[in-house]
Amino acid sequence: MDxxxxxxxxxxxxxxxxxxxxxxxxxxxLYAGEAHCLVGENGAGKSTLIKIISGAYQPDSGSITYQGQxxxxxxxxxxxxxxxxxIYQEIDLIPTLSAAExxxxxxxxxxxxxxxxxxxxxxxxxxxxEGWGAEINVDxxxxxxxxxxxxxxxxxxxxxxxxxxxxxDEPTAVFTSSEIDLLFSILQKLKSQGIALLYxxxxxxxxxxxxxxxxxxRDGTLIRTGAVDEFNxxxxxxxxxxxxxxxxxRNGDHCQGxxxxxxxxxxxxxxxxxxSFSLHCGEIVGVAGLVGAGRTEMxxxxxxxxxxxxxxxxxxxxPVEVGSPKEALLKGIGMLPENRKEEGLVLMRSMSExxxxxxxxxxxxxxxxxxxxxxxxxxDMIQAVDIRPARPALQVLYMSGxxxxxxxLSRLLLAxxxxxxxDEPTxxxxxxxxxxxxxIMQALKKxxxxxxMISSDLPEILTQADRxxxxxxxxxxxxxTAAEATEEKVLSIxxxxxxxx
Amino acid sequence: MRAKIYPSQVVGFAEQNSALVxxxxxxxxxxxxxxxxxxxxxxxxxxFQYAIIGFLGLGQLxxxxxxxxxxxxxxxxxxxxxxxxxxxxQAGVLPAVLGSLLVxxxxxxxxxxxxxRTRMPAFVVTLGTMxxxxxxxxxxxxxxxxxxxxxxxxxxxxSTLAGIPVSAILWVVVSLGLWFFLAQRRTGRHIYAVxxxxxxxxxxxxxxxxxxxxxxxxxGLLSAVGGIIWTARLSSGSPLGGNGYEMESIAAVIxxxxxxxxxxxxxxxxxxxxxxxxxxxxxLNLVGISPYWQGTIKGILILAAVAxxxxxxxxxxxxxRRS
Numbered sequence: 001m002d003x004x005x006x007x008x009x010x011x012x013x014x015x016x017x018x019x020x021x022x023x024x025x026x027x028x029x030l031y032a033g034e035a036h037c038l039v040g041e042n043g044a045g046k047s048t049l050i051k052i053i054s055g056a057y058q059p060d061s062g063s064i065t066y067q068g069q070x071x072x073x074x075x076x077x078x079x080x081x082x083x084x085x086x087i088y089q090e091i092d093l094i095p096t097l098s099a100a101e102x103x104x105x106x107x108x109x110x111x112x113x114x115x116x117x118x119x120x121x122x123x124x125x126x127x128x129x130e131g132w133g134a135e136i137n138v139d140x141x142x143x144x145x146x147x148x149x150x151x152x153x154x155x156x157x158x159x160x161x162x163x164x165x166x167x168x169d170e171p172t173a174v175f176t177s178s179e180i181d182l183l184f185s186i187l188q189k190l191k192s193q194g195i196a197l198l199y200x201x202x203x204x205x206x207x208x209x210x211x212x213x214x215x216x217x218r219d220g221t222l223i224r225t226g227a228v229d230e231f232n233x234x235x236x237x238x239x240x241x242x243x244x245x246x247x248x249x250r251n252g253d254h255c256q257g258x259x260x261x262x263x264x265x266x267x268x269x270x271x272x273x274x275x276s277f278s279l280h281c282g283e284i285v286g287v288a289g290l291v292g293a294g295r296t297e298m299x300x301x302x303x304x305x306x307x308x309x310x311x312x313x314x315x316x317x318x319p320v321e322v323g324s325p326k327e328a329l330l331k332g333i334g335m336l337p338e339n340r341k342e343e344g345l346v347l348m349r350s351m352s353e354x355x356x357x358x359x360x361x362x363x364x365x366x367x368x369x370x371x372x373x374x375x376x377x378x379x380d381m382i383q384a385v386d387i388r389p390a391r392p393a394l395q396v397l398y399m400s401g402x403x404x405x406x407x408x409l410s411r412l413l414l415a416x417x418x419x420x421x422x423d424e425p426t427x428x429x430x431x432x433x434x435x436x437x438x439x440i441m442q443a444l445k446k447x448x449x450x451x452x453m454i455s456s457d458l459p460e461i462l463t464q465a466d467r468x469x470x471x472x473x474x475x476x477x478x479x480x481t482a483a484e485a486t487e488e489k490v491l492s493i494x495x496x497x498x499x500x501x
Numbered sequence: 502m503r504a505k506i507y508p509s510q511v512v513g514f515a516e517q518n519s520a521l522v523x524x525x526x527x528x529x530x531x532x533x534x535x536x537x538x539x540x541x542x543x544x545x546x547x548x549f550q551y552a553i554i555g556f557l558g559l560g561q562l563x564x565x566x567x568x569x570x571x572x573x574x575x576x577x578x579x580x581x582x583x584x585x586x587x588x589x590x591q592a593g594v595l596p597a598v599l600g601s602l603l604v605x606x607x608x609x610x611x612x613x614x615x616x617x618r619t620r621m622p623a624f625v626v627t628l629g630t631m632x633x634x635x636x637x638x639x640x641x642x643x644x645x646x647x648x649x650x651x652x653x654x655x656x657x658x659x660s661t662l663a664g665i666p667v668s669a670i671l672w673v674v675v676s677l678g679l680w681f682f683l684a685q686r687r688t689g690r691h692i693y694a695v696x697x698x699x700x701x702x703x704x705x706x707x708x709x710x711x712x713x714x715x716x717x718x719x720x721g722l723l724s725a726v727g728g729i730i731w732t733a734r735l736s737s738g739s740p741l742g743g744n745g746y747e748m749e750s751i752a753a754v755i756x757x758x759x760x761x762x763x764x765x766x767x768x769x770x771x772x773x774x775x776x777x778x779x780x781x782x783x784x785l786n787l788v789g790i791s792p793y794w795q796g797t798i799k800g801i802l803i804l805a806a807v808a809x810x811x812x813x814x815x816x817x818x819x820x821x822r823r824s
Contacts, residue, residue, distance in 0.1 A: 077704060077706070092698075092700075092704065093701060094697035094698045094701050096696075096764035097693060097764075105705040106705040106706040106707050114686065115686060116685055116686065
């Protein structure tokens with residue numbers, strides 16, 4: 001295949017967001033008829049790279065050549081019209097229209113009198129889907145189909161527009177194994193038709209099944225591109241991990257206090273299965289796992305944002321029911337949500353209002369909180385966690401990511417929670433603020449609070465947590481102590497290598 | 502052999518067509534317990550009154566299908582009635598009708614331009630143009646009704662064919678045409694696509710902005726038709742006409758199975774929704790409930806109907822996600 005020039009070729013692609021470099025001089029070649037896999041840890045820059053190919057982002061520097069032509073300022077629309085299609089996890093279909101209509105959307109066949117030729121439209125859809133051996137009802141709204149089938153409809157739709165490059169971003173996240181088999185047989189057919197596939201997946205066995213070549217990214221840099229045969233699972237994992245950042249603040253003295261919260265068999269069908277664990281005062285427990293492993297979903301069950309279908313929670317040995325996040329807060333369980341801008345903050349309101357919301361829950365007298373009390377509390381917090389700029393009236397909208405995160409953290413501190421669930425506490429936070437957040441966490445631990453930290457950043461978990469719960473496919477797949485944990489160990493549990501090998 | 506009908510199929514049909522089921526039940530109750538309800542006079546009175554809302558409902562359906570809303574419809578009825586009356590006095594029937602249709606269409610296209618070319622939400626745009634239309638009606642008429650003495654026009658407002666109001670027959674014909682357009686034409690399907698997911702529609706090469714322009718233009722045209730019929734029926738133009746009609750048209754679309762965020766809704770459902778409101782309105786009048794209470798009762802009925810459909814939707818949504 002190397003005799004032909006690549007369909008798409010990227011050279012020295014750089015991209016940064018808000019001063020943080022996400023991609024550094026990355027090269028990538030895609031050849032017709034190959035399945036090229038892109039691997040790397042969460043945050044390695046895979047998503048940014050594919051968004052640059054599909055036109056959603058523009059690179060800061062570097063060049064992209066597509067079918068011999070140098071591309072400049074590509075829009076998503078242009079990319080699609082010219083045969084570069086991306087199948088995202090969030091499926092890009094009209095949910096209320098049928099599969100048949102979605103596949104032909106914008107290019108509906110019409111009869112002589114100008115009306116839609118429904119039989120031809122149906123046939124176009126069934127021809128593609130049945131050719132794949134997929135039995136999909138093409139007449140019902142696609143939002144009533146299984147997600148795996150929606151994914152296939154999206155692929156069929158992409159193919160109806162003379163496709164050259166097909167990018168698949170974690171397509172199998174919610175697939176059963178027979179659905180994966182079907183998808184792979186479809187992909188094999190597409191390869192033989194000369195379509196270039198760029199396949200992103202955390203599941204290493206899929207890469208060895210479908211991939212011809214693989215590119216490894218780590219921290220935004222290209223580590224290696226090579227034929228899949230040149231790798232085995234452990235060498236691939238090794239290429240993906242292995243960096244050193246020193247955020248080590250933990251002083252080794254992990255002395256568990258009394259048990260604070262115990263979960264027994266907590267289950268929410270389809271997202272969290274049979275989770276049992278306990279959290280103690282004075283420890284930080286990390287929750288590791290891939291995106292979609294059910295970590296946030298489990299946290300939501302602990303604070304009552306969702307209700308479990310089964311299972312029990314015990315707070316200080318007493319069984320508890322947590323009906324809502326408000327109830328959780330009153331019982332001393334607070335959560336810092338994953339997406340602070342949407343779930344954690346009211347961006348349009350001031351810093352002091354954002355901090356004081358928890359006071360309203362806890363200290364209100366006749367539904368009112370004395371203004372002086374709020375002012376005092378907010379001032380204390382600004383000093384305690386060093387929020388900058390220290391202007392209580394500032395709209396949170398105008399603050400940096402790290403300081404926004406400190407505002408949310410302040411609210412939890414003010415609520416005097418005993419258990420704090422921190423979901424991706426340092427996502428989108430610069431290095432300096434990150435260190436400060438770690439310091440706050442360690443200080444809280446010393447005060448005897450329990451912290452459950454969900455993070456996709458493995459080094460963060462390894463340096464901060466005393467114990468690590470590793471989740472995979474909604475289950476707690478393993479537990480490691482800080483002493484025995486390494487990136488390889490955590491990742492191999494998260495990737496479920498143990499069961500595949 | 503006859504196909505067997507299972508109870509679950511009956512329940513499914515009732516669920517899919519809850520507005521129709523409600524209409525049948527309300528009509529039966531009315532016929533049984535309310536004297537004069539089932540009389541030809543009363544039924545034709547319902548149609549006279551609600552054919553107007555019917556035209557507005559069709560326009561509203563188009564707009565809601567794209568995820569928008571048109572609050573200016575009621576005010577447009579008033580503006581059109583004044584324009585019709587003024588043109589009728591100065592130029593005659595045909596110029597008055599054609600001129601009013603033109604004004605309505607241009608007015609609707611203006612709504613469409615503002616919604617599709619600026620980032621203003623339809624709610625805000627049409628709230629503004631609602632004030633503009635009502636205000637213009639008052640300025641032109643000096644806030645006084647304008648009587649119409651042209652016999653042929655007034656007769657049209659009262660004419661019937663085999664006992665059925667001509668305006669209602671016209672409404673049914675337009676409904677059929679619109680049904681064909683929405684179900685069989687590309688542009689019709691693209692209206693559904695825009696409301697289902699604007700971004701996906703855009704990426705599929707659909708001219709989203711033009712689709713929005715079109716639906717608002719049609720809503721303006723249909724509001725003008727409603728306005729002309731309203732004027733003929735009352736044989737005068739009034740700056741106070743059509744007050745609150747937009748609420749009834751929105752409610753008819755939603756009760757008929759439409760979805761406020763777009764992508765779901767049918768012509769047949771909307772027609773049934775309009776008739777349901779007409780029948781309920783008539784029963785409340787016949788039973789002698791004070792007009793002050795009628796608004797409250799209708800409001801509660803709308804809330805109940807929408808809440809019911811919302812529960813069903815949430816239920817379906819979670820099933821789809823879980824499977």
